Amino acid sequence: xxxxxxITDLPIDILLSIFPYLEATEFLALCSTARTxxxxxxxxxxxxxxxxxxxxxxxxxxxxxxxxxxxxxxKRLLTQTRVYTxxxxxxxxxxxxxQLAAHLETPAQVERRLRASKTGKSGxxxxxxxxxxxxxxxxxxxxGWSTTLLNSIGQLYAVGLLDGMHARRITQPSLRRLSxxxxxxxxxxxRYEPTTAIREYSCGRTHVLGLSDSGKIWxxxxxxxxxxxxxxxxxxxxxxxxxxxHGTITRVVAGWxxxxxxxxxxxxVYWDPENDPEENSEATDGLLIDAIVVPGTGYQxxxxxxxxxxxxxxRIGEVRKYIVLEGYIVFITDLNKAFAARPNFPDNGIHQVIxxxxxxxxxxxxxxxxxxxxxxxxxxxxxxxxxxxxTADCQFIETFWENALSNEAVHSFPRPAQIPALQHTxxxxxxxxxxxxxxxxxxxxxxxxxxEPQSCGALGLGDRAEGGMFRGVRYRQHLYGDGSLVPQAxxxxxxxxxxxxxRDFLRHMTFRSHEPEARQRLRLxxxxxxxxxxxxxxxxxxxxxxxxxxxxxxxxxxxLGAYFVLSIAAAGWHSGALVLVDEERAQKVRDKYLFKPxxxxxxxxxxxxxxxxQTSVVGRTIRWIYxxxxxxxxxxxxxxxxxxxxxxxxxxxxxxxDPEYIWRDQPFPRIKLSTGDEMPGTxxxxxxxxxxxxxxxxxxx
Numbered sequence: 001x002x003x004x005x006x007i008t009d010l011p012i013d014i015l016l017s018i019f020p021y022l023e024a025t026e027f028l029a030l031c032s033t034a035r036t037x038x039x040x041x042x043x044x045x046x047x048x049x050x051x052x053x054x055x056x057x058x059x060x061x062x063x064x065x066x067x068x069x070x071x072x073x074x075k076r077l078l079t080q081t082r083v084y085t086x087x088x089x090x091x092x093x094x095x096x097x098x099q100l101a102a103h104l105e106t107p108a109q110v111e112r113r114l115r116a117s118k119t120g121k122s123g124x125x126x127x128x129x130x131x132x133x134x135x136x137x138x139x140x141x142x143x144g145w146s147t148t149l150l151n152s153i154g155q156l157y158a159v160g161l162l163d164g165m166h167a168r169r170i171t172q173p174s175l176r177r178l179s180x181x182x183x184x185x186x187x188x189x190x191r192y193e194p195t196t197a198i199r200e201y202s203c204g205r206t207h208v209l210g211l212s213d214s215g216k217i218w219x220x221x222x223x224x225x226x227x228x229x230x231x232x233x234x235x236x237x238x239x240x241x242x243x244x245x246h247g248t249i250t251r252v253v254a255g256w257x258x259x260x261x262x263x264x265x266x267x268x269v270y271w272d273p274e275n276d277p278e279e280n281s282e283a284t285d286g287l288l289i290d291a292i293v294v295p296g297t298g299y300q301x302x303x304x305x306x307x308x309x310x311x312x313x314x315r316i317g318e319v320r321k322y323i324v325l326e327g328y329i330v331f332i333t334d335l336n337k338a339f340a341a342r343p344n345f346p347d348n349g350i351h352q353v354i355x356x357x358x359x360x361x362x363x364x365x366x367x368x369x370x371x372x373x374x375x376x377x378x379x380x381x382x383x384x385x386x387x388x389x390x391t392a393d394c395q396f397i398e399t400f401w402e403n404a405l406s407n408e409a410v411h412s413f414p415r416p417a418q419i420p421a422l423q424h425t426x427x428x429x430x431x432x433x434x435x436x437x438x439x440x441x442x443x444x445x446x447x448x449x450x451x452e453p454q455s456c457g458a459l460g461l462g463d464r465a466e467g468g469m470f471r472g473v474r475y476r477q478h479l480y481g482d483g484s485l486v487p488q489a490x491x492x493x494x495x496x497x498x499x500x501x502x503r504d505f506l507r508h509m510t511f512r513s514h515e516p517e518a519r520q521r522l523r524l525x526x527x528x529x530x531x532x533x534x535x536x537x538x539x540x541x542x543x544x545x546x547x548x549x550x551x552x553x554x555x556x557x558x559x560l561g562a563y564f565v566l567s568i569a570a571a572g573w574h575s576g577a578l579v580l581v582d583e584e585r586a587q588k589v590r591d592k593y594l595f596k597p598x599x600x601x602x603x604x605x606x607x608x609x610x611x612x613x614q615t616s617v618v619g620r621t622i623r624w625i626y627x628x629x630x631x632x633x634x635x636x637x638x639x640x641x642x643x644x645x646x647x648x649x650x651x652x653x654x655x656x657x658d659p660e661y662i663w664r665d666q667p668f669p670r671i672k673l674s675t676g677d678e679m680p681g682t683x684x685x686x687x688x689x690x691x692x693x694x695x696x697x698x699x700x701x
Contacts, residue, residue, distance in 0.1 A: 255324025
């Protein structure tokens with residue numbers, strides 16, 4: 001009789017090969033059957049594989065890989081995914097309309113959000129409407145005039161306008177599912193279709209590329225028209241392959257003016273995504289593309305082969321990651337090298353691939369590797385395995401390109417920038433818009449850099465009319481001038497706030513800044529960039545310690561807060577974030593700042609209440625007459641004053657519909673400056689939550 005074997009007698013490598021076939025409940029049940037198996041309950045490989053498979057999360061090589069984090073992520077993705085957007089909304093790319101959506105907002109906050117949406121911009125993250133009906137959102141990306149979402153079953157939804165270059169195409173103000181040609185049934189909750197279930201996608205300036213589970217490439221140029229199935233004329237493609245191999249498409253990347261795919265064994269292939277709209281009719285379901293191969297990018301290193309530079313493709317190495325910028329394809333390889341190619345349709349090909357030598361040379365640690373590459377339009381970032389982030393732009397690439405074409409050798413090449421706020425701070429991704437960009441950190445927070453054109457709110461640090469200056473945004477004098485960040489923001493990074501009560505706090509401080517006692521401080525901050533920067537650091541510390549309450553920390557299992565940003569996206573003049581929101585914890589934090597009834601002062605009598613009511617009625621009547629007058633003259637109905645900001649008594653008059661906060665009597669901050677001088681005023685000096693920062697050494701932008 002054969003001896004029975006217990007599952008705990010199996011070798012560890014056999015157990016690890018069994019785990020991926022189990023569902024979450026089965027895996028946890030198995031781990032609870034024996035003490036030896038209990039140690040595997042937080043196995044990072046299992047939870048990472050299950051989370052990515054279940055929710056179609058994009059691969060993030062820099063995301064922390066501990067099992068507890070992946071298990072926590074799996075549980076929260078089931079119920080807590082929210083999509084927030086901000087910036088320019090003229091093409092409806094934010095997905096904000098006139099519907100009342102964000103259930104955590106008060107009526108006053110909703111009124112302000114709707115007013116901002118009508119003016120075509122929003123400097124505060126607001127939840128995109130309709131996203132809670134599309135299932136679990138796994139990823140979001142921004143195009144030039146649009147925002148696109150991927151849910152956990154492989155469906156794509158878009159809002160805005162995919163191609164804003166064609167005037168006859170109609171913008172979509174609300175989420176709309178991207179469709180497929182007749183004969184290709186869409187995947188659905190009750191029916192899985194591998195040919196139309198999208199496993200990864202990419203947004204370019206004017207098009208979207210999707211790669212299905214079966215290996216088909218789909219391209220959308222209009223969110224109101226079906227996709228086109230992309231087929232290559234001279235490149236062999238292997239579809240419906242579960243084992244990979246030569247001809248398998250492993251990635252698609254949509255760029256500014258090129259569409260690309262990586263074909264295993266062939267390399268990076270690219271084509272022009274702009275096709276005649278008349279050819280993109282419903283009569284045909286596909287496009288036969290004469291794609292061009294980037295030379296040297298198809299090399300695949302054999303298992304066990306040493307990492308040495310040779311000739312030809314081996315000189316380049318195996319491509320790890322690539323991006324598509326305006327006029328350039330940039331990629332990094334396993335030899336710790338970075339290269340650039342210039343697609344050239346008139347010449348029908350790429351004749352040269354150049355090495356960006358100073359990127360690899362910038363690694364300060366011999367054991368460090370070029371691990372990741374991210375970018376769009378004219379800017380990009382290269383990540384090292386030791387926590388360094390190098391940023392550069394197309395002008396940086398152009399210097400190398402001009403040298404390659406010149407007969408005279410250049411002995412000095414530009415080096416990439418290293419922004420202090422991005423160095424060794426656990427940055428997992430950087431998303432670039434046209435002139436602004438965001439960094440996402442492993443703790444789920446986001447910081448902003450760059451410039452927001454025409455005060456459109458792309459930085460996400462607040463509106464010009466509601467305290468954006470106090471977050472470190474310096475606006476030009478005229479009403480629609482650009483906003484740029486103070487130097488202090490590049491040292492530690494200024495974080496984007498998602499809590500609605502933080503917006504109320506900033507609005508309150510903006511209102512207080514126009515009181516007679518505080519006007520000199522406001523004027524000083526407006527006139528002096530250094531003062532403005534130091535004041536913005538005080539607000540930054542207030543935001544950082546917003547949920548710093550011992551009882552809340554003791555009850556928090558992950559330590560990651562109520563708002564955890566999973567991914568960040570940017571393009572054009574707008575941005576978006578996929579956020580995991582713990583609404584119960586968010587409400588507990590909010591309650592900490594609300595007045596309790598027992599803390600409210602008792603009214604002195606009916607006469608006082610009647611007086612307050614009459615004052616509020618008169619104030620609302622005056623505001624209504626003022627807004628109607630501006631509307632009659634064809635002016636923007638938002639009360640915005642040129643120069644320093646809005647006038648007290650208009651936009652920032654306290655509303656009886658707003659909740660009562662504990663800061664209602666808190667004055668505009670008055671701090672001691674790095675020069676030793678105190679800001680003017682009669683109120684006591686404001687205290688720093690985490691001590692006075694060192695302002696002696698400030699980074700250049």
